[in-house]
Amino acid sequence: MPSLCWGLLRLGSVLGVSCLALSSLVQLTAAAKNFEDVRCKCICPPYKDNPGHIYNKNISQKDCDCLHVVDPMPVLGPDVEAYCLRCECKYEERSSVTIKVTIIIYLSILGLLLLYMVYLTLVEPILKRRLFGHSQLIQSEDDIGDHQPFANAHDVLARSRSRPNVLNKVEYAQQRWKLQVQEQRKSVFDRHVVLS
Amino acid sequence: MDFLDEPFPDVGTYEDFHTIDWLREKSRDTDRHRKITSKSKESIWEFIKSLLDAWSGWVVMLLIGLLAGTLAGVIDLAVDWMTDLKEGVCLSAFWYSHEQCCWTSNETTFEDRDKCPLWQKWSELLVNQSEGASAYIVNYLMYILWALLFAFLAVSLVRVFAPYACGSGIPEIKTILSGFIIRGYLGKWTLLIKTVTLVLVVSSGLSLGKEGPLVHVACCCGNFFSSLFSKYSKNEGKRREVLSAAAAAGVSVAFGAPIGGVLFSLEEVSYYFPLKTLWRSFFAALVAAFTLRSINPFGNSRLVLFYVEYHTPWYMAELFPFILLGVFGGLWGTLFTRCNIAWCRRRKTTRLGKYPVLEVIVVTAITAIIAYPNPYTRQSTSELISELFNDCGALESSQLCDYINDPNMTRPVDDIPDRPAGVGVYTAMWQLALALIFKIVITIFTFGMKIPSGLFIPSMAVGAMAGRMVGIGVEQLAYHHHDWIIFRNWCRPGADCVTPGLYAMVGAAACLGGVTRMTVSLVVIMFELTGGLEYIVPLMAAAVTSKWVADAFGKEGIYEAHIHLNGYPFLDVKDEFTHRTLATDVMRPRRGEPPLSVLTQDSMTVEDVETLIKETDYNGFPVVVSRDSERLIGFAQRRELILAIKNARQRQEGIVSNSIMYFTEEPPELPANSPHPLKLRRILNLSPFTVTDHTPMETVVDIFRKLGLRQCLVTRSGRLLGIITKKDVLRHMAQMANQDPESIMFN
Numbered sequence: 003m004p005s006l007c008w009g010l011l012r013l014g015s016v017l018g019v020s021c022l023a024l025s026s027l028v029q030l031t032a033a034a035k036n037f038e039d040v041r042c043k044c045i046c047p048p049y050k051d052n053p054g055h056i057y058n059k060n061i062s063q064k065d066c067d068c069l070h071v072v073d074p075m076p077v078l079g080p081d082v083e084a085y086c087l088r089c090e091c092k093y094e095e096r097s098s099v100t101i102k103v104t105i106i107i108y109l110s111i112l113g114l115l116l117l118y119m120v121y122l123t124l125v126e127p128i129l130k131r132r133l134f135g136h137s138q139l140i141q142s143e144d145d146i147g148d149h150q151p152f153a154n155a156h157d158v159l160a161r162s163r164s165r166p167n168v169l170n171k172v173e174y175a176q177q178r179w180k181l182q183v184q185e186q187r188k189s190v191f192d193r194h195v196v197l198s
Numbered sequence: 199m200d201f202l203d204e205p206f207p208d209v210g211t212y213e214d215f216h217t218i219d220w221l222r223e224k225s226r227d228t229d230r231h232r233k234i235t236s237k238s239k240e241s242i243w244e245f246i247k248s249l250l251d252a253w254s255g256w257v258v259m260l261l262i263g264l265l266a267g268t269l270a271g272v273i274d275l276a277v278d279w280m281t282d283l284k285e286g287v288c289l290s291a292f293w294y295s296h297e298q299c300c301w302t303s304n305e306t307t308f309e310d311r312d313k314c315p316l317w318q319k320w321s322e323l324l325v326n327q328s329e330g331a332s333a334y335i336v337n338y339l340m341y342i343l344w345a346l347l348f349a350f351l352a353v354s355l356v357r358v359f360a361p362y363a364c365g366s367g368i369p370e371i372k373t374i375l376s377g378f379i380i381r382g383y384l385g386k387w388t389l390l391i392k393t394v395t396l397v398l399v400v401s402s403g404l405s406l407g408k409e410g411p412l413v414h415v416a417c418c419c420g421n422f423f424s425s426l427f428s429k430y431s432k433n434e435g436k437r438r439e440v441l442s443a444a445a446a447a448g449v450s451v452a453f454g455a456p457i458g459g460v461l462f463s464l465e466e467v468s469y470y471f472p473l474k475t476l477w478r479s480f481f482a483a484l485v486a487a488f489t490l491r492s493i494n495p496f497g498n499s500r501l502v503l504f505y506v507e508y509h510t511p512w513y514m515a516e517l518f519p520f521i522l523l524g525v526f527g528g529l530w531g532t533l534f535t536r537c538n539i540a541w542c543r544r545r546k547t548t549r550l551g552k553y554p555v556l557e558v559i560v561v562t563a564i565t566a567i568i569a570y571p572n573p574y575t576r577q578s579t580s581e582l583i584s585e586l587f588n589d590c591g592a593l594e595s596s597q598l599c600d601y602i603n604d605p606n607m608t609r610p611v612d613d614i615p616d617r618p619a620g621v622g623v624y625t626a627m628w629q630l631a632l633a634l635i636f637k638i639v640i641t642i643f644t645f646g647m648k649i650p651s652g653l654f655i656p657s658m659a660v661g662a663m664a665g666r667m668v669g670i671g672v673e674q675l676a677y678h679h680h681d682w683i684i685f686r687n688w689c690r691p692g693a694d695c696v697t698p699g700l701y702a703m704v705g706a707a708a709c710l711g712g713v714t715r716m717t718v719s720l721v722v723i724m725f726e727l728t729g730g731l732e733y734i735v736p737l738m739a740a741a742v743t744s745k746w747v748a749d750a751f752g753k754e755g756i757y758e759a760h761i762h763l764n765g766y767p768f769l770d771v772k773d774e775f776t777h778r779t780l781a782t783d784v785m786r787p788r789r790g791e792p793p794l795s796v797l798t799q800d801s802m803t804v805e806d807v808e809t810l811i812k813e814t815d816y817n818g819f820p821v822v823v824s825r826d827s828e829r830l831i832g833f834a835q836r837r838e839l840i841l842a843i844k845n846a847r848q849r850q851e852g853i854v855s856n857s858i859m860y861f862t863e864e865p866p867e868l869p870a871n872s873p874h875p876l877k878l879r880r881i882l883n884l885s886p887f888t889v890t891d892h893t894p895m896e897t898v899v900d901i902f903r904k905l906g907l908r909q910c911l912v913t914r915s916g917r918l919l920g921i922i923t924k925k926d927v928l929r930h931m932a933q934m935a936n937q938d939p940e941s942i943m944f945n
Contacts, residue, residue, distance in 0.1 A: 009772070014241065024268060041301070046308075053308060054309065056307070056311065083479075090591075096298065100493060101275055101294065101298060102291070104276065105275065107272075107278045108397065111390075112351075115391075115394060116351070119354065119359070122358065123358060179387075182381075183359065183387075186360070186361040186362050186382055187357065190362065191361060191554060194545075194547075195764075196544040196764060197364055197370065198542055198546040198763055
């Protein structure tokens with residue numbers, strides 16, 4: 003029964019997160035039509051005495067051509083057609099909101115991971131050493147040897163089996179994960195068995 | 199690992215680094231389907247459940263497409279920003295890359311299209327100068343520092359959180375799809391870390407791409423969603439169908455090529471590809487491409503940075519340089535595969551492999567220091583390929599398009615016939631040559647480090663650089679020697695005949711084909727990238743030539759070579775076995791080896807079996823009638839024996855070490871006061887595959903391949919002689935090919 007609840011909880015959280023992600027995505031794509039996010043860009047090469055120039059204007063796609071965008075027109079009268087023939091106009095749009103949200107979400111995830119990494123590699127061993135004294139340290143160092151993260155996972159697991167409650171379940175799951183990562187690290191980095 | 203106290207695993211799950219039993223998975227799925235169909239007639243609710251079960255496949259594909267497209271969009275946007283972060287920062291909004299920062303600016307001029315006051319390089323921010331020696335040095339230092347920071351963060355994250363996230367992923371996914379189990383390789387942490395660190399390593403300027411890792415990311419998404427539905431989570435065979443489709447979605451978002459993605463999955467990655475998977479893969483690839491397009495990372499509704507749209511024609515006489523480019527691609531592919539495998543083997547066996555973090559930092563430092571001075575290696579590889587693929591119109595201001603224009607011309611510039619190369623083009627040629635040599639050398643050392651690394655973009659860059667140089671050479675040759683026979687017919691003076699951008703595309707296809715040995719999927723991906731069906735013939739000519747040249751030196755592409763290096767039990771469907779050996783030559787036990795460890799049908803005690811299991815490490819034992827007659831009854835798996843005995847000792851009454859273990863329907867005749875016997879018929883496989891001892895190995899290898907067997911028993915006139923496992927088959931094939939048979943490590 004508890005495994006069923008756990009499974010339902012996981013499924014519910016996954017569905018909730020994916021619904022949130024999808025709805026935000028839909029909102030983002032809908033809100034993409036910011037004023038400054040559409041433009042018609044005309045590149046005109048040098049012609050006779052005029053140097054090359056780039057013209058930008060916020061205009062709809064059907065009006066995106068040389069006559070509407072190039073303003074003020076540098077040539078007069080019959081030269082306008084020859085000038086406009088060389089110009090190349092392209093309609094572009096982007097979504098500045100998408101860019102902003104994506105970069106900020108990515109940086110926050112990266113920051114969280116870095117903080118967690120610093121905690122796991124530097125802070126946690128110091129805390130455990132201070133809380134549980136010297137004897138545990140000897141036992142865990144015998145087990146692992148060199149300085150790996152998660153070096154104390156074995157004994158924490160052995161101790162945490164006795165008291166079943168939610169916090170302990172989380173810690174138990176975390177220690178199991180640490181052991182898995184340690185096994186992976188051994189096969190990839192130390193023994194070079196997989197992914198050489 | 200007793201202290202882990204895992205929940206009691208049911209009979210039917212597999213151990214890590216073992217092969218699945220395809221036949222059993224298929225029959226379990228058929229059973230499940232039959233049960234659901236028969237129950238659906240009972241009530242409306244059961245009928246709805248059967249409909250949901252049928253539709254769950256499509257729901258999984260939809261979810262995979264959405265998540266893969268979203269992750270690819272996030273990766274593209276983040277890479278765009280972080281690559282430019284090495285050079286400068288946007289003052290108005292720090293999250294804009296260079297191009298986005300100057301998007302709304304009115305100060306861009308025709309000559310300096312990239313400059314705008316809002317985007318400032320690091321030299322302008324730190325020492326307030328934008329030109330000169332000190333500005334150059336400050337920019338150089340900042341570039342190196344950012345590159346080192348990104349690479350260090352990436353390798354630390356991989357090492358601490360998810361060591362399986364390193365490498366390309368495609369060799370391991372090929373092995374997984376053929377039936378191998380690597381637990382955690384497609385897990386959630388691997389997905390998260392691979393996505394995050396992929397952005398970091400691509401932005402750090404290392405010579406690698408993101409296409410191979412995107413396939414891994416998409417397969418992780420596939421694994422994640424298939425674990426939500428019991429139809430896929432409990433059946434390893436069905437799960438691999440979902441993973442095949444997810445791989446197609448991965449390539450589709452990497453290249454913007456849905457059809458190419460499906461063909462890549464079919465040709466390169468998948469092992470069994472039923473027609474149903476073809477349709478579902480296409481659906482997943484389309485959904486992924488559509489999601490990526492709606493996120494619109496490049497601001498112009500294109501899926502890939504180097505989409506070209508010109509339609510200039512090519513001429514038959516140009517097939518000669520195209521075939522030369524194909525030969526170059528094949529030679530480069532062979533060189534790269536051999537050197538990279540040698541370097542990876544050295545990393546695996548010597549002390550070099552003990553310092554992964556230091557190795558990444560040193561390679562990044564070397565790459566950044568050598569790459570910065572040359573403008574073609576300073577920019578990101580995707581932008582380089584895009585610039586090389588582009589045709590020179592009037593509006594291009596890059597150095598590659600610096601041709602000498604006739605000042606008295608009256609017609610518009612892009613209608614000009616072939617022009618002689620100006621100074622800029624000559625400078626570009628030798629810079630490209632240096633960049634080519636650098637990229638060839640550095641990619642050998644970069645691919646295979648302990649960071650996510652892909653191969654496609656560097657190979658395409660090498661080919662594009664070579665192709666563009668050949669194209670410019672042919673163009674100038676045609677301009678200066680109109681009267682030569684080969685040019686006379688199709689390249690009259692005043693005609694625009696040679697397009698160097700096309701040569702770059704053909705070169706890119708040739709190099710990519712030489713390394714990976716892709717055929718159809720390569721051509722389809724390239725023409726989906728270019729949008730033009732006119733160039734199929736040059737692309738095919740180059741791809742075919744490069745594959746022939748590369749195959750003349752060795753049969754293996756880079757992914758098969760890495761599979762061999764790691765010793766995975768991958769029985770390739772492309773290999774042909776043409777030797778005349780028989781099953782007796784390969785089976786175990788050989789002459790001089792101890793006899794086969796068998797179980798008897800009703801005369802062994804529990805203690806005998808436990809001793810047998812402890813003393814040997816075989817994955818299964820054949821069950822015979824008795825030691826005298828040795829007639830075969832069936833096959834029992836080691837894991838299931840262990841679980842069943844443990845279960846019986848805990849739960850059943852009266853089972854002691856002296857209890858007789860029997861596999862028949864009825865218990866054997868026992869004396870009155872003997873302990874309760876243990877019936878284990880339910881774990882016995884009554885239909886193991888058998889061949890006779892004179893079966894040719896050709897047939898045996900075919901059976902292993904087509905049915906996905908793990909072991910096969912050898913009999914003669916009904917009596918059990920020996921066993922052939924997949925490992926024995928692989929070792930035998932390696933021995934026949936004069937390779938080291940001890941390199942096959944897994945079972």
